Amino acid sequence: MHRKVYLKTWGCQMNHYDSDKILNYLKINNHKIVDNYIDSDLIILNTCSIRKKSEYKVFNFLERLRSFKKEKDNLIICICGCLSTQEKEKIFLRNDLIDIVCGPQSIHKLNKLIYKFIKYKKKLIDIKSYKIDKNNINNKIFNYNNIKLNTYVTIIEGCNKFCSYCIVPFTRGKEISRSPEKILDEICYLSNNNVCEINLLGQNVNAYSGIFNNGDLCSFSNLLNLISKINNIKRIRFTTSNPYNFSDDIINAYKNINKIVNYLHLPVQSGSNKILKLMRRKYDIEFYKDLVKRILYVRPNMIFSTDFIVGFPGESEKDFLLTLDLINELKFDHSYIFMYSPRPGTESFYMKDNIDLIEKKRRFREIKYLIDNNIIYWNKKMLNNKYDILVEGFSKKNSKFLFGKTENNRKVYFIGNKNMLGKIISVKINDISNKNYLYGNL
Ligand code: SAH
Ligand code: SF4
Ligand code: F3S
Numbered sequence: 001m002h003r004k005v006y007l008k009t010w011g012c013q014m015n016h017y018d019s020d021k022i023l024n025y026l027k028i029n030n031h032k033i034v035d036n037y038i039d040s041d042l043i044i045l046n047t048c049s050i051r052k053k054s055e056y057k058v059f060n061f062l063e064r065l066r067s068f069k070k071e072k073d074n075l076i077i078c079i080c081g082c083l084s085t086q087e088k089e090k091i092f093l094r095n096d097l098i099d100i101v102c103g104p105q106s107i108h109k110l111n112k113l114i115y116k117f118i119k120y121k122k123k124l125i126d127i128k129s130y131k132i133d134k135n136n137i138n139n140k141i142f143n144y145n146n147i148k149l150n151t152y153v154t155i156i157e158g159c160n161k162f163c164s165y166c167i168v169p170f171t172r173g174k175e176i177s178r179s180p181e182k183i184l185d186e187i188c189y190l191s192n193n194n195v196c197e198i199n200l201l202g203q204n205v206n207a208y209s210g211i212f213n214n215g216d217l218c219s220f221s222n223l224l225n226l227i228s229k230i231n232n233i234k235r236i237r238f239t240t241s242n243p244y245n246f247s248d249d250i251i252n253a254y255k256n257i258n259k260i261v262n263y264l265h266l267p268v269q270s271g272s273n274k275i276l277k278l279m280r281r282k283y284d285i286e287f288y289k290d291l292v293k294r295i296l297y298v299r300p301n302m303i304f305s306t307d308f309i310v311g312f313p314g315e316s317e318k319d320f321l322l323t324l325d326l327i328n329e330l331k332f333d334h335s336y337i338f339m340y341s342p343r344p345g346t347e348s349f350y351m352k353d354n355i356d357l358i359e360k361k362r363r364f365r366e367i368k369y370l371i372d373n374n375i376i377y378w379n380k381k382m383l384n385n386k387y388d389i390l391v392e393g394f395s396k397k398n399s400k401f402l403f404g405k406t407e408n409n410r411k412v413y414f415i416g417n418k419n420m421l422g423k424i425i426s427v428k429i430n431d432i433s434n435k436n437y438l439y440g441n442l
Contacts, residue, residue, distance in 0.1 A: 006040035011048025082171035103127030150197035267307035271326030272319035311360035
């Protein structure tokens with residue numbers, strides 16, 4: 001009955017985190033994990049549906065599996081992730097190869113679904129949002145796949161914001177915060193297994209509101225404080241923060257907890273108040289800029305990255321130029337740019353998608369050009385200055401070189417020795433000729 005499992009993941013870091021949990025959960029149920037689908041008899045696709053393109057990728061991959069499924073009649077194909085909660089039962093009609101559908105909040109039920117399918121040979125779907133925390137199932141005996149120096153931990157899942165364009169509140173459900181004790185347990189476990197940099201995950205991490213076993217509330221800033229007390233944890237990152245929930249106590253945490261990195265991903269989406277309103281982002285540009293200013297006040301060296309959507313319905317050239325102005329003003333570093341994609345059931349799905357693809361692509365390129373310049377701007381600022389690097393490993397090309405990342409996510413190569421692995425080392429940047437990685441010396 002045990003299966004050889006191949007799993008493929010699309011989408012955000014949370015989906016990747018879920019995939020780790022799925023694999024570990026299947027492993028402890030004695031399934032074997034394989035690297036190539038040709039060797040498998042159970043294929044799990046952990047899917048994303050944030051844009052139309054993400055959806056296409058899944059259905060294209062499924063088509064590639066058609067001949068394989070014909071050859072191997074005991075092959076089971078299972079869809080997990082956001083496409084399952086977006087499409088629900090309809091997904092069976094969109095592709096006949098799918099046997100099992102398992103929603104993002106039901107992954108701890110997957111093993112049972114597999115056995116049920118093998119027994120009854122009937123298509124199955126479970127997309128319920130279980131009250132119990134799926135991440136906590138067998139937490140302690142999870143044998144993490146590839147323990148690394150840095151890893152993710154989900155602290156809150158789901159979203160109550162309902163931005164007009166976004167499918168996430170429909171696919172991931174309402175915001176559910178994990179218990180602080182469970183999160184701390186998981187981080188202690190990871191830190192005892194070499195992890196020293198932790199990236200806290202959530203669609204809106206700063207909306208975190210956990211409840212301690214004794215019934216007390218735990219805010220995001222409380223949680224940051226508790227995590228910072230874990231000795232082996234040297235760096236704390238979190239993603240994604242919504243500007244709307246960025247309360248003063250979180251800004252204060254920047255003042256008091258120096259383990260939180262000087263790098264913040266703070267999605268703005270657009271520089272135009274008209275568009276932000278249509279997007280239902282619940283803040284305006286003045287609020288956003290003031291927030292950046294308040295954060296810079298406690299952390300003068302903070303660097304910001306962000307997300308943009310180009311070609312939102314009604315985005316005029318004037319609105320677009322306001323976004324370009326904002327990029328020049330705030331000097332956003334590495335950022336994500338997305339072409340607007342209407343998602344079924346969202347509010348903006350019913351607005352006219354009036355910016356054509358050529359124009360969306362032009363706006364995309366213009367933003368990319370400015371962001372690339374900003375990346376160089378920040379690289380130049382780094383030249384001849386010292387930065388702390390978390391040393392991750394040896395260069396594959398030249399084993400004399402070690403590499404690691406700065407707080408602002410720059411990969412830096414430098415000559416060092418193996419005792420430095422896993423440590424934070426100060427390195428002076430001396431070569432920025434490549435935009436994507438830098439060189440330094442001790
Ligand atoms: N919760 C985060 C974002 C999570 S989704 C926040 O609100 O800041 C990641 C990014 O995908 C969003 O920031 C947005 O830029 C992009 N995105 C979401 N829906 C989209 C859509 N329908 N079309 C294009 N981009 C989209
Ligand atoms: Fe989507 Fe908005 Fe929620 Fe972010 S805050 S996940 S963009 S609905
Ligand atoms: Fe995609 Fe779902 Fe993440 S839609 S971006 S996998 S929350």
